[in-house]
Amino acid sequence: MVKVVHxxxxxxxxxxxxxxxxxxxxxxxxxxxALVVAGPGGILDAKAEPGRLRHASRLGREISFFRDLGALxxxxxxxxxxxxxxxxxxxxxxxxxxRLAGALAGTPVVVHTFHGFGFHPAQSALKRGFxxxxxxxxARLSDALIFVSRANMETAREAGIGDPADYRLIRSGVKLxxxxxxxxxxxxRARLGLPADAVVVLSIGxxxxxxxxxxxxxxxxxxxxxxxxxxxxxxxxxxxxxxxxAETAARGLAGTCLFTGWREDTPxxxxxxxxxxxxxxxxxxxxxxxxxxxxxxxxxCYRTDGVADLLKDGVNGFCVPRGDxxxxxxxxxxxVLDPALRARLAAxxxxxxxxxxxxxxxxxxxxxxxxxLLLKKxxxx
Numbered sequence: 001m002v003k004v005v006h007x008x009x010x011x012x013x014x015x016x017x018x019x020x021x022x023x024x025x026x027x028x029x030x031x032x033x034a035l036v037v038a039g040p041g042g043i044l045d046a047k048a049e050p051g052r053l054r055h056a057s058r059l060g061r062e063i064s065f066f067r068d069l070g071a072l073x074x075x076x077x078x079x080x081x082x083x084x085x086x087x088x089x090x091x092x093x094x095x096x097x098x099r100l101a102g103a104l105a106g107t108p109v110v111v112h113t114f115h116g117f118g119f120h121p122a123q124s125a126l127k128r129g130f131x132x133x134x135x136x137x138x139a140r141l142s143d144a145l146i147f148v149s150r151a152n153m154e155t156a157r158e159a160g161i162g163d164p165a166d167y168r169l170i171r172s173g174v175k176l177x178x179x180x181x182x183x184x185x186x187x188x189r190a191r192l193g194l195p196a197d198a199v200v201v202l203s204i205g206x207x208x209x210x211x212x213x214x215x216x217x218x219x220x221x222x223x224x225x226x227x228x229x230x231x232x233x234x235x236x237x238x239x240x241x242x243x244x245x246a247e248t249a250a251r252g253l254a255g256t257c258l259f260t261g262w263r264e265d266t267p268x269x270x271x272x273x274x275x276x277x278x279x280x281x282x283x284x285x286x287x288x289x290x291x292x293x294x295x296x297x298x299x300x301c302y303r304t305d306g307v308a309d310l311l312k313d314g315v316n317g318f319c320v321p322r323g324d325x326x327x328x329x330x331x332x333x334x335x336v337l338d339p340a341l342r343a344r345l346a347a348x349x350x351x352x353x354x355x356x357x358x359x360x361x362x363x364x365x366x367x368x369x370x371x372x373l374l375l376k377k378x379x380x381x
Contacts, residue, residue, distance in 0.1 A: 002032050004027065007089045139162030276299040
């Protein structure tokens with residue numbers, strides 16, 4: 001039996017967290033014994049399978065030299081106690097500390113998945129350079145580097161992170177069989193207070209700067225005059241949620257732009273929408289976009305990282321330059337005001353081949369990778 005530890009900073013809402021929990025639960029039990037290790041306080045802690053979650057009390061999202069040093073020593077001790085043959089790290093903080101701890105503990109196989117990067121365009125050159133340097137060092141401690149998008153893989157290659165021979169493309173998986181949801185569209189809209197005949201633009205994400213929700217609000221404000229019947233719905237909670245709700249109300253958009261907070265019925269909400277929109281400024285690969293396309297929604301997104309792997313201009317939506325609000329609003333306006341265009345791109349979305357994004361396929365790929373790497377290492381004591 002191969003013991004596998006999946007290490008992630010915290011089990012908050014997000015694709016990396018959901019996929020980590022799913023993998024730990026669905027790895028072949030006849031061959032793998034999986035455990036999730038995470039910092040405490042995650043919203044998804046309760047979703048972990050009983051007995052398959054351990055908390056590392058010192059592991060947290062905020063950067064603090066002394067606390068992070070304590071977390072490193074704690075993780076080293078935990079790995080020496082658990083003695084996994086495979087350590088699989090996720091997220092930037094856990095990826096750095098976990099791989100260092102794995103090396104100190106002598107863990108035979110260490111794998112890291114980039115669900116995005118800890119460095120991004122909004123950072124100063126000095127801060128970005130520091131994080132790139134950390135990733136370069138930790139890549140030397142990794143037996144394989146998994147990327148969820150080709151764009152992220154190319155970014156790592158250009159930055160000199162790791163040996164491209166160790167790169168693997170394994171998509172961030174979605175339970176494709178659950179989309180599109182088969183629910184009463186009118187009833188779902190009624191639960192949110194949305195008119196049955198409105199054109200509904202939906203976005204899903206954490207209400208934080210990375211997801212850039214203020215551009216979503218601005219798009220709603222600009223289109224409200226041209227399409228007064230349209231409604232804009234942002235699904236997701238986070239650090240800025242109440243501030244965003246207050247800003248929406250202050251701009252007179254309370255009846256037009258809705259911030260729902262976190263919800264567990266996103267498949268039904270997607271099925272009740274007409275257009276998917278994403279204003280993120282950086283991403284690994286947004287699972288919400290996979291879910292939207294599977295549902296048959298045309299999408300308008302900024303061209304960030306893995307978005308370009310999925311979204312094809314004029315085929316299943318529009319992919320506009322990152323941060324170009326005018327281009328974003330223009331593309332969104334076309335879809336809102338032109339039912340024929342919307343129907344054509346919706347058909348393109350529904351026809352997209354998303355087989356490689358199936359979550360069970362993702363798990364089987366990880367199993368194959370672990371087996372391959374363990375065979376390379378040879379018999380372990």
